[in-house]
Amino acid sequence: xxxxxxxxxxxxxxxxxxxxxxxxxxxxxxxxxxxxxxxxxxxxxxxxxxxxxxxxxxxxxxxxxxxxxxxxxxxxxxxxxxxxxxxxxxxxxxxxxxxxxxxxxxxxxxxxxxxxxxxxxxxxxxxx
Amino acid sequence: xxxxxxxxxxxxxxxxxxxxxxxxxxxxxxxxxxxxxxxxxxxxxxxxxxxxxxxxxxxxxxxxxxxxxxxxxxxxxxxxxxxxxxxxxxxxxxxxxxxxxxxxxxxxxxxxxxxxxxxxxxxxxxxxxxxxxxxxxxxxxxxxxxxxxxxxxxxxxxxxxxxxxxxxxxxxxxxxxxxxxxxxxxxxxxxxxxxxxxxxxxxxxxxxxxxxxxxxxxxxxxxxxxxxxxxxxxxxxxxxxxxxxxxxxxxxxxxxxxxxxxxxxxxxxxxxxxxxxxxxxxxxxxxxxxxxxxxxxxxxxxxxxxxxxxxxxxxxxxxxxxxxxxxxxxxxxxxxxxxxxxxxxxxxxxxxxxxxxxxxxxxxxxxxxxxxxxxxxxxxxxxxxxx
Numbered sequence: 001x002x003x004x005x006x007x008x009x010x011x012x013x014x015x016x017x018x019x020x021x022x023x024x025x026x027x028x029x030x031x032x033x034x035x036x037x038x039x040x041x042x043x044x045x046x047x048x049x050x051x052x053x054x055x056x057x058x059x060x061x062x063x064x065x066x067x068x069x070x071x072x073x074x075x076x077x078x079x080x081x082x083x084x085x086x087x088x089x090x091x092x093x094x095x096x097x098x099x100x101x102x103x104x105x106x107x108x109x110x111x112x113x114x115x116x117x118x119x120x121x122x123x124x125x126x127x128x
Numbered sequence: 129x130x131x132x133x134x135x136x137x138x139x140x141x142x143x144x145x146x147x148x149x150x151x152x153x154x155x156x157x158x159x160x161x162x163x164x165x166x167x168x169x170x171x172x173x174x175x176x177x178x179x180x181x182x183x184x185x186x187x188x189x190x191x192x193x194x195x196x197x198x199x200x201x202x203x204x205x206x207x208x209x210x211x212x213x214x215x216x217x218x219x220x221x222x223x224x225x226x227x228x229x230x231x232x233x234x235x236x237x238x239x240x241x242x243x244x245x246x247x248x249x250x251x252x253x254x255x256x257x258x259x260x261x262x263x264x265x266x267x268x269x270x271x272x273x274x275x276x277x278x279x280x281x282x283x284x285x286x287x288x289x290x291x292x293x294x295x296x297x298x299x300x301x302x303x304x305x306x307x308x309x310x311x312x313x314x315x316x317x318x319x320x321x322x323x324x325x326x327x328x329x330x331x332x333x334x335x336x337x338x339x340x341x342x343x344x345x346x347x348x349x350x351x352x353x354x355x356x357x358x359x360x361x362x363x364x365x366x367x368x369x370x371x372x373x374x375x376x377x378x379x380x381x382x383x384x385x386x387x388x389x390x391x392x393x394x395x396x397x398x399x400x401x402x403x404x405x406x407x408x409x410x411x412x413x414x415x416x417x418x419x420x421x422x423x424x425x426x427x428x429x430x431x432x433x434x435x436x437x438x439x440x441x442x443x444x445x446x447x448x449x450x451x452x453x454x455x456x457x458x459x460x461x462x463x464x465x466x467x468x469x470x471x472x473x474x475x476x477x478x479x480x481x482x483x484x485x486x487x488x489x490x491x492x493x494x495x496x497x498x499x500x501x502x503x504x505x506x507x508x509x510x511x512x513x514x515x
Contacts, residue, residue, distance in 0.1 A: 006444070016438075017445065022511055033513065040478050041435070044513040060513035062433065065441040068511060 009099025015069035020076050025058040030123035034115045041067045045115040054078050066108035074112040129447040132493045136486035137280045143333035149379035150372035161369050171371045178378025182340050185381040187316030195341045195364045200307040200328025201231040203341040206354045207303040207324040208235045214352035219269035221245040226469035228276050232305050254420035255284035255470045259294045266298045277306040281453040281466050282417035283426030311384040334380035338373040395485050396424040402494050409502045414476050430480040431505050433514040442504050451482050
């Protein structure tokens with residue numbers, strides 16, 4: 001994928017400019033708030049899971065453009081998917097779906113994946 | 129899309145007059161200034177004229193105290209390393225500050241690795257060194273004080289006269305990294321008694337690749353060259369002189385010297401307008417270093433709940449070029465070491481964005497920023513989980 005003059009793919013720019021699924025879910029039953037201790041980025045991810053499927057998703061991110069784009073893309077990836085479908089999402093999968101990231105921004109995909117994993121773990125713990 | 133450039137502390141566009149002055153030295157007067165023949169002599173005259181222009185801008189009585197370098201960073205390296213190595217027998221303790229530009233900071237660290245002792249002075253909340261703290265850090269082995277004149281991120285000026293007085297009272301020469309100050313505020317090396325002063329052309333309308341170091345004549349003999357290989361610049365900086373760049377640097381010094389008072393006022397007005405209007409249109413904005421004596425062209429605004437880097441990126445997409453010292457990918461890291469040294473809380477430094485103006489900046493530029501900024505901050509705040 002071509003990297004634009006900004007150093008980012010058009011997918012990253014699109015998600016930064018038009019982030020999907022922004023905001024809090026009032027009826028979320030799985031959520032996580034994760035922080036990158038190095039750069040201070042914070043991602044709050046909220047999921048509504050019904051019958052093993054993620055039916056609603058919302059996020060809020062304090063972070064750089066890559067962190068916002070990765071969060072938004074993650075929400076698009078998981079929405080409507082079963083818990084089985086999303087278990088293979090890794091930081092690399094997110095990076096690839098973003099059309100690549102500069103090396104110094106790979107932490108953005110890592111933060112998104114960490115939020116998903118933590119939200120699902122918490123859900124698993126409470127819903128056994 | 130309208131493009132607005134407000135990042136003059138990174139670099140300034142070349143003044144058209146500086147470009148025009150340089151062109152003949154690419155096309156017709158292209159001699160080597162060290163040559164005896166006519167072409168060489170013509171180049172030599174041009175360099176010496178430019179040297180006088182640089183000297184005049186910083187109040188240096190003798191143009192021969194000016195050494196041309198390839199950048200501000202090279203000037204800083206020559207000042208610190210050249211002095212430290214040349215005077216190693218006099219002492220191996222150097223005093224600097226915690227708010228230096230990497231040009232000085234990394235040079236000091238390199239000296240530290242070679243056995244020099246370094247003291248990094250703390251600063252107050254506005255970024256200033258306390259002269260009493262300086263006085264208490266001086267040792268018998270102290271050979272040099274090197275400090276930044278005005279900081280690139282917030283624009284705070286050091287209380288230079290008081291600091292120089294303390295250092296000189298103990299017989300210690302002072303190097304001033306004035307890369308962000310020259311061409312923007314009045315500087316007089318004679319009046320202040322500055323011993324070494326670094327400057328860079330491209331911050332105020334000269335070309336990139338052209339810097340200069342002022343070396344007070346009584347220090348000249350003790351300075352060690354950093355670049356060896358020829359007799360140029362009185363053996364302080366070897367290498368065939370870049371005549372067109374030097375001519376353009378001289379021209380920029382002459383022009384900005386003439387305009388200094390007017391530009392100081394004009395840029396202060398632009399900066400104040402941006403600050404006042406931003407405060408009135410956007411809630412929860414901090415400004416860093418506002419109550420200090422500061423550069424007229426720099427303001428550092430922090431928007432709560434927003435990452436400065438995201439705002440800079442977003443503004444760039446909307447045609448506005450500004451910068452942040454706090455970026456995940458910048459080598460300074462997050463938070464900016466300078467803001468950290470000033471005791472700025474992390475949540476404030478993370479949201480900080482620097483706007484810096486110069487000769488090409490206009491009221492329309494500020495107007496455009498004020499049109500775009502509130503909605504952009506609002507958009508990013510809606511994305512943010514922070515209160």
